[in-house]
Amino acid sequence: MFEFFFKYSPVVFSRGNFVFLSPWPLWTLWLMMALGAGWLAWQIHRHQGLLSGLRLAGVWILQTALVALVLFLLWHPALSVATLRPQQNVIAVVVDDTRSMAIPENGSTRLADVKRLLDNGLLKSLAGKFQVRLYRFGRDLERISRTDQLAGSAPATRIGPSLEQVLGENSNLPLGAVALVSDGSDNSGGIDRDTIEQIRRARVPVHTVGIGRERLSRDIEISDVSLPARALADSRISAEVTFRQYGYGHGKARLTVHEGSRVLASREVVLKSDGAAQTEHIVFNAGRAGPRTFQFAMEPLPGEENFKNNGLTRLVNVTSAKAHILYVEGEPRWEYKFLRRAVEDDRSLELISMVRTTQNKIYRQGIQNPKELEDGFTSKAEDLFAYDGLIIGSVEAGYFNAQQQRSIREFADRRGGGVLFLGGRAALSDGGYAHSPLAELLPVRVGENTGTFHRDAANPALAPQGRDSLICRLDDDPLRNIERWKKMPQLADYQQVGEAKPGAVMLLEMNAAGRRRLPLLAIENYGRGRTALFATSGSWRWQMLLPHEERTHEMFWQQLLRWLVADTPGRVMASTPHPILDDETHVRLRVEARDKTFQPVSNATVDAHIVGPNGVSDTVSLRPEPLEPGVYTGEWTAEKTGSYMGEVTVRRGQEETGHDIVVFRREDGVAENFRQTQNRELLEKLAEETGGRYYPANRASRLANDISYSEAGITTRETKDLWDMPAVFLAALLLRGSEWVLRRKWGVV
Numbered sequence: 001m002f003e004f005f006f007k008y009s010p011v012v013f014s015r016g017n018f019v020f021l022s023p024w025p026l027w028t029l030w031l032m033m034a035l036g037a038g039w040l041a042w043q044i045h046r047h048q049g050l051l052s053g054l055r056l057a058g059v060w061i062l063q064t065a066l067v068a069l070v071l072f073l074l075w076h077p078a079l080s081v082a083t084l085r086p087q088q089n090v091i092a093v094v095v096d097d098t099r100s101m102a103i104p105e106n107g108s109t110r111l112a113d114v115k116r117l118l119d120n121g122l123l124k125s126l127a128g129k130f131q132v133r134l135y136r137f138g139r140d141l142e143r144i145s146r147t148d149q150l151a152g153s154a155p156a157t158r159i160g161p162s163l164e165q166v167l168g169e170n171s172n173l174p175l176g177a178v179a180l181v182s183d184g185s186d187n188s189g190g191i192d193r194d195t196i197e198q199i200r201r202a203r204v205p206v207h208t209v210g211i212g213r214e215r216l217s218r219d220i221e222i223s224d225v226s227l228p229a230r231a232l233a234d235s236r237i238s239a240e241v242t243f244r245q246y247g248y249g250h251g252k253a254r255l256t257v258h259e260g261s262r263v264l265a266s267r268e269v270v271l272k273s274d275g276a277a278q279t280e281h282i283v284f285n286a287g288r289a290g291p292r293t294f295q296f297a298m299e300p301l302p303g304e305e306n307f308k309n310n311g312l313t314r315l316v317n318v319t320s321a322k323a324h325i326l327y328v329e330g331e332p333r334w335e336y337k338f339l340r341r342a343v344e345d346d347r348s349l350e351l352i353s354m355v356r357t358t359q360n361k362i363y364r365q366g367i368q369n370p371k372e373l374e375d376g377f378t379s380k381a382e383d384l385f386a387y388d389g390l391i392i393g394s395v396e397a398g399y400f401n402a403q404q405q406r407s408i409r410e411f412a413d414r415r416g417g418g419v420l421f422l423g424g425r426a427a428l429s430d431g432g433y434a435h436s437p438l439a440e441l442l443p444v445r446v447g448e449n450t451g452t453f454h455r456d457a458a459n460p461a462l463a464p465q466g467r468d469s470l471i472c473r474l475d476d477d478p479l480r481n482i483e484r485w486k487k488m489p490q491l492a493d494y495q496q497v498g499e500a501k502p503g504a505v506m507l508l509e510m511n512a513a514g515r516r517r518l519p520l521l522a523i524e525n526y527g528r529g530r531t532a533l534f535a536t537s538g539s540w541r542w543q544m545l546l547p548h549e550e551r552t553h554e555m556f557w558q559q560l561l562r563w564l565v566a567d568t569p570g571r572v573m574a575s576t577p578h579p580i581l582d583d584e585t586h587v588r589l590r591v592e593a594r595d596k597t598f599q600p601v602s603n604a605t606v607d608a609h610i611v612g613p614n615g616v617s618d619t620v621s622l623r624p625e626p627l628e629p630g631v632y633t634g635e636w637t638a639e640k641t642g643s644y645m646g647e648v649t650v651r652r653g654q655e656e657t658g659h660d661i662v663v664f665r666r667e668d669g670v671a672e673n674f675r676q677t678q679n680r681e682l683l684e685k686l687a688e689e690t691g692g693r694y695y696p697a698n699r700a701s702r703l704a705n706d707i708s709y710s711e712a713g714i715t716t717r718e719t720k721d722l723w724d725m726p727a728v729f730l731a732a733l734l735l736r737g738s739e740w741v742l743r744r745k746w747g748v749v
Contacts, residue, residue: 005727008079008720011693011706016079016720029075036067055746059739066735073728079720081709088714089176090131091707092166093123095150096182097136099672101211102152110212111152114181117209117700118147125704130176137162139583143169156583156671157182159686160191167202174714177205177692177707181700183212184679187582187671191682196689204712205692208683209700215275215677218247218301221309223277223674225296228566229579230317231286232348235562237316238470241296242279248301249274257284258295265476281468283476289320291645291663308673315579315643317663320348323388323565327353328377330395330426332363334492338540340365342557349561352387356395381407382596385415388565394424394537396431397438405437412441413527415598418564423495423535425453430495441531443505443524445498458494458510458536460485460520466507471521471559474552484552489545492538494518510536523563532564571598572658574608574648579664581638582671587664591622591632593650593657600630605651608634608662613642620646638666 003009020026040063044056095118101111126132135143138154141162159182166178199206220243227239241255248271256266265284272278286292297311304310329336332355343349352366354373364373377400378384384407392408400408411417419441421427429452433439439446462485466472475481491510500506500522508521523532543553573592581587589608593601606622622634638644643665650657684694691710695703722728 005725005730007722007725009702009706011709015709016081019078019080019719021076021078021719022074024075026075029071032071033068036071037064040064040067055742058742062735062739062742066732066739069728069732069735073723077722079722080717081720082711082717083708084130084176084710084712085714086129087131089174089712090133090170091126091176092133092135092170092178093118093126094135094137094141094162094166094178094180094182095147096138096157096180096185096211097150097152098138098154098157098185099152100157100183100185100676101150103212103676105213109152110183111150113697114211115147115150117181117697122700122704123147125701126179126707129704129708133170135162135166141165141169154672155668156188157186158188159184159186159682160188160195163191163206164195164198167198167204171202174712175202175204176712176714177207177710179207179209179703179707180683180686181209181211182683183677184208184210184681184683185672185675185677186679186682187675188584191686196686199690202712204690205710206686206690207692207695207703207707208687209695209697209703210678210680210683211697212676212678214680216246216305218303219305219309220245220248220253220271220298220301221306221674222296222298222312225312225314227314227316229315229575230319230566232323232562232566233286233289233318233320235286235348235566236283236470236473236559237286238281238283238468238473239294239296239314240279240281242277243298244275244277245271245301246274247303251301253301254299255280255282256297256299257282258297259287259292264294267477281478283470283473286316286318289318291643291661292316292318293643293665306673306676309676313580313665313667315663315665317661319661322348322350323562323568324350324352324386325389325391325561325565326384326387327351327391327393328395329353329355329393330399330424331355332357333394333424333537334540335422335424335537336393338543338553339557342543342554343561345554346558346562349558349565351561356399377404379403379407381410384408384411385417385596385598387411387417388568389418389420389561391420391422391564392427392438393422394426394431396426397433397436398431400438409437409441412529412531416528416567416569418530418532418568419526420532420534420560420564422537423453423493424537428452428495428497428533428535441526442501443522443531443533444500444519444535447498452496453493454496454512455493456512457490457492458512458518458520458538459490460488461509461511461517462486463506463509465505466521469505469507471523471556471563472507473559474555488552489541491520491536492541493536494520494538495535497533497535521560528569530564530567532560534560570658570660571595572648572650572660574646574660574662576662576664581664581666583668584671585637585639585666587636587638587644589620589622589634589636589646589648589662591648591650591660593630593632595657601650601652601657602629603652604632604657606632606634606648608636608646608648610636610644610646612638612644613640616640616644622648638664641666641668 044060102109139156222243224242231237251271254268257264265282269280294314300307355363357363412419429446430450434446434448474484504522504524506522509517510520521534571594575590591606593604595601608620610618620634620636622632625631646662649659687694
């Protein structure tokens with residue numbers, strides 16, 4: 001319809017430059033229009049007759065518009081557009097040949113539809129104007145000569161690398177455009193900015209043809225599972241599972257966590273509306289130490305079209321190492337005693353404590369050797385940084401000298417440790433923290449006033465953001481967990497603090513008689529570490545007032561202290577951005593190395609010894625990153641499916657600085673089970689970013705004509721006349737006809 005009225009396709013107008021072919025200067029056109037408008041106004045005024053006011057103005061506007069249109073045509077308007085020279089340019093037709101293209105749809109398959117599209121005229125139309133190179137791609141790119149070589153069997157879709165390879169193979173040829181025929185179901189992480197910039201520099205437009213349905217009728221798909229890469233042995237892990245569903249809106253489904261054939265956790269979830277992204281939490285036990293493989297799955301629903309996308313696998317490196325926490329207390333008190341008792345049977349936590357019993361005397365517990373804390377709280381950063389977490393109880397800020405306060409701040413910021421502040425009669429505002437550098441670490445604001453510690457009862461209450469926190473999870477069932485917090489005994493005391501800082505998260509609040517709801521437990525990230533405030537010293541009453549078989553007090557403190565140290569990094573930290581390699585072999589390794597004061601180590605030798613299935617064993621030397629001090633990277637190829645473990649060793653000279661473990665797993669035949677609908681958004685964005693156009697499959701026949709208008713390859717400029725467009729004559733007829741209709745209506749014809 002557009003071409004019927006305007007002669008040319010929309011792409012000509014979008015790519016072309018508007019020009020006038022008349023030899024007369026453009027200013028004369030504007031002058032003639034102005035003179036014509038003035039002459040018409042004079043004539044209408046002389047012969048106005050029965051017309052006046054707005055009616056007279058309406059006639060003048062219509063007549064002026066008609067005169068302007070005629071003058072516009074006399075100046076010979078046209079479009080100047082670059083076109084590819086026939087038979088002198090190469091067009092690359094790149095066809096998706098992955099397993100997702102073999103999905104049956106409407107009595108056929110996507111690949112069969114593509115073959116019909118190409119064989120029934122598209123390739124022939126392109127070959128009549130250009131030299132056509134036909135490719136198929138999946139994990140790799142391959143040139144083919146016939147469409148019957150398309151099999152729909154490639155295990156993974158790599159659009160970005162395939163386009164880069166097309167540009168590389170045709171870098172010495174006049175490549176006019178790329179036609180990508182795909183469902184857009186890329187499972188390599190998307191098309192990165194570097195690939196887009198490379199295509200832009202080559203000035204090669206990528207036209208995309210979308211294949212397949214944009215949504216399934218009845219399906220549920222897990223798109224992501226987020227959980228820690230590391231965990232302490234026997235700790236609880238909270239995973240965030242994100243999924244979408246179609247056809248089951250407002251129904252119910254069951255989410256489960258498996259390890260092999262063993263079910264670790266299961267819960268029923270209520271589904272949101274169709275197509276909405278939904279995230280649910282599920283809690284399970286990490287179990288014994290070692291690399292662990294967990295499967296997260298939604299149980300198949302009745303009538304589901306694709307149940308292979310219902311689950312994802314994740315790896316967690318469960319460590320048996322104990323986390324060392326230093327607890328500094330300013331006075332003997334019940335909270336100290338019950339806190340130590342709560343964590344003494346936790347095999348993953350080692351609590352080392354020092355209590356000031358008199359002004360010049362301390363009592364130490366849990367020390368590793370007689371020299372530890374012999375002189376009180378250390379002033380050396382490297383000694384403090386040997387701990388993973390730090391608890392500061394009822395001790396005034398002035399107890400720490402300036403160097404110690406800087407070390408505590410750097411403990412969280414640079415070392416990445418966790419710092420927990422407790423309430424007490426010498427803590428927070430009452431301890432002079434408002435003017436101390438330690439105030440920066442607190443997740444709440446503290447004032448200069450004293451008398452904020454009250455020995456009055458307060459009721460703990462679960463804050464909205466605490467409902468999903470593993471710290472406050474006393475029961476795996478969310479509703480039962482809320483009820484348990486409502487029945488918690490009162491705290492023996494409380495400390496009044498200010499509001500939470502921006503970025504802090506309030507997990508628990510408390511209600512005290514005659515006061516507004518106050519912060520009880522708040523947390524926040526600080527630098528590489530994390531900080532928390534527990535504004536009471538009276539949680540020991542939970543242990544005293546609950547039945548003796550209840551472990552609520554122990555559970556809370558163990559979960560809080562595990563959170564405090566769970567993400568504390570070691571001196572050597574090894575990682576990989578993709579622990580699960582879905583139909584991928586390429587592994588990228590990253591190692592951060594630091595010394596005893598956690599300053600970056602840039603002159604070390606870093607090796608990763610990798611072991612895997614069927615006796616695989618190899619050593620990779622990592623190289624330093626020039627722009628990131630202390631960071632070393634390397635690459636490796638996982639040839640076989642299965643789980644791998646890499647032991648990373650860092651040496652400076654002959655001395656071993658530290659080591660770490662990284663785990664990853666390669667799985668084949670998985671990637672193409674996900675994102676089986678057409679990813680139209682990706683295809684449209686790719687075309688838009690590179691100067692191409694997106695075509696639905698039923699409009700792909702236009703591609704052969706539109707692809708000619710490109711500035712890549714060998715081009716010539718064509719001039720397209722606009723004066724004889726049917727739309728122009730229709731506009732003139734409408735203007736004149738509108739005037740006649742109005743005059744007849746007003747009785748002046």
